[in-house]
Amino acid sequence: MTRRVPLPGTRPAPARFAQALRRYARRPATPLHTPGHKGRRFLPGLSRWLTEEGLACDLPAMDETGNWLATRGPLAAAQRDFAAECGSAQTWFLANGSSSGVHAMLLASVGPGDAVLLSRHSHLSAFAALVLSGAAPVYLPARWSAAAGPVPPDGDEVARALEADPRIRAVLLTSPSYYGIGRPLAAVARACRRRGVPLLVDEAHGAHLPFLPPAPDLLGSALAAGADLVVQSPHKTLGSLVGTACLHRTRGGLVAPERVQAALALVTSTSPSYLLLASLDLCRRWLATRGRAELARAVARARRLREAIRALEPLRPLGPGAAGLPADVRFDPLRLVVDVSGTGLSGHDAERHLLASANLLDEFADEANVVCVLGPADPPAVLARLLRAFDALRRGARGRGRPPAPPSCWPLPPQALTPRAACSRPSEAVPLAEARGRIVAEPVCQYPPGIPWLVPGERVGRELVERLREARRQPCHFTTADASLRTLRVVRE
Ligand SMILES: Cc1ncc(COP(=O)(O)O)c(C=O)c1O
Incomplete structure (x- = not known):
């Protein structure tokens, strides 16, 4: 990996996209184009939040600022600047979080019927990507630590899993975990290369890792470890606006850039927020200067x-x-x-x-x-x-009683259908008690941390029903259509 280190006397590139937005916003011409607020303080509540300049910069894709999938113009330049700063071969800015990046990584790498090796403790977006792509999950052995949640696999575990199942066409790993841990990824990347399958890394919580001072206990970034595609959410740890993310392609990666571009065009809006994207440009400028x-x-x-x-x-x-x-x-x-x-x-x-x-x-x-x-x-x-x-x-708390039970990982539910099959079949809502033994047709996922309790296609077991009943009494948020958890959507059988 080559990381751009500014030569003595050279200046980091300005935030060219943010500047282009500002220039456009200051033009004297009156806009008769979208957005409907026309850059004016028009909605009373909104004008209390956003400055006049902020509203004027809330613009759609235009020739002057560049389309985010185009290869020319200030936005393309800002993406190239970010790539140079973090050492990727190519970086795409996203305004719909790492979630859309994870969807695109999988859509670019696998298709219906392919198998993807991943942890059952992946983020919800990975399972949504399985529904979108039609690929089937093959799970790594699930390991859970009371102190640090899901324990990521090492290179040997990934190599063994790849050897055991020739259907696997991609490996998707999360690094770091929500608890901030990971294993060195270089050995995993080597195992994937030997088998010729791309390593895709969900580094949503690790956008800052490439920029930290080296230390023996520091988790390195997947960008330096030889992953093929890496998704990061700078909004989580680096200060860009909420919803911003980057999809990085590394040099010599196994997934062709055209496939990534085509996948992104499928899953992202044609009107990404330019304010959000500009905040990534400003974040890169900060990294290049004081960051x-x-x-x-x-x-x-x-x-x-x-x-x-x-x-x-x-x-x-x-x-x-x-x-x-x-x-x-x-x-x-x-x-x-x-x-x-x-x-x-x-x-x-x-x-x-x-x-x-x-x-x-x-x-x-x-x-x-x-x-x-x-x-x-x-x-x-x-x-x-x-x-x-x-x-x-x-x-x-001195002298209080026994410690509470450590967080645990219950047995993973058996998978009866692929996520896509479960989501495409007719489904019905049934009372929670009657969901036992049925195949779930929606993700059942507590947020945070966004690791599904049930993935579409899994059979609902007794323990899950009890845990969901217990969860009804807690102030937690679930992704289910019925947020009260009184009913679950299951496949009609
Ligand atoms: C591991 C992991 N991956 C992906 C995501 C999705 O990121 P975003 O919220 O930026 O879409 C999250 C969000 O919490 C996450 O924890």
Whole structure:
């Protein structure tokens, strides 16, 4: 991989697309084209949120700014600048999140009847991509750690799975996980190359990884490890606007750029938000100027915070040497995962404590852990407040009872139909109790973290019904058509 390092005396490219939008917005000509607000403060509520310039830059695709799938113009230039900055061969900007990037990666790589090797703990978008492409899943052995959620596979596991099933045409991995862990991907990439199948990596939570200072415990980016296509959500960790993502193709990758382009044209809007896309251009400009230094400072602060929490017995921040994890697991230093179960409290209790006592909102909690996303936009004072809140938590919990049950992974449901077959057959809504033994026709997925409890095509088991009944009492959000979980959509048999 070649990463662009500015030569001494050379200046990083300006944010050319953002500049082109601004230039267009300042033209004296009166627009008689979309969008309907005409760049004016027209909707009262909206004009409180967006500045005049922001509204004027909310533009559709035009010759002056370039179409996002075109190879010329300021938007194409901005995508090339981003590719150079992160070391990809080609980068496409997306305004519909990594979800659309995952859909496009699979559509570009496989077709109906092909098999895809992936983890059953992949994000919902991977299963949606199976429905869209008509490919069938082949699952890697599912491993779950109480401290760190799903454990990714290593190169040997992937090589064995590829050897066992010649139908596999692509491998899709998530790295880092929602808990910020991963395994070195170079060995996985080599196993895929030996078999001639592309390695597709959902790096939605790792857009910052290529820009972090090297460290022995640092999880490297899939871009440097030899993956063929990589999807990232800079909105999650780098500061571009929510919904922005990048699909990267690496040099010498097995998936032809024309196939990626054709797949993107199928799954993305013809009116992507140019404000969102411009925020990716501004993000790249930040990375090329102050970004790496600010990220390095954020990493140093996060490492100090993690060590300070480690001293607060019995709290256990996730990091190197964590019990039950393979020795080659690597970490995202900006994902703070703290196991609070030693205090007798659950992660959900700790989440409530952080909000009530310190006005801090975490990203996610499970039975044992609280997960926080840290980054360059967090001032040191916030981290100090977080540390004090954790200290108060363990003091207040002294002498409490037994630790709560560790988060667990229940047996994976048997797959009766492919996701596409289950979604295309006639279906009906049945009361939850009657769904037992039936084939589910919709994804049943709690968000966050977006890992489906049931994938379309799987048979609903007794334990799942009980867990869903339990979930009805919790304040969590599910993707089901009936959000109250009283009914489930199942295939009519
Ligand atoms: C692992 C993973 N992949 C993909 C996505 C989808 O990303 P986006 O929300 O940008 O569409 C998410 C979102 O949480 C995710 O956690």
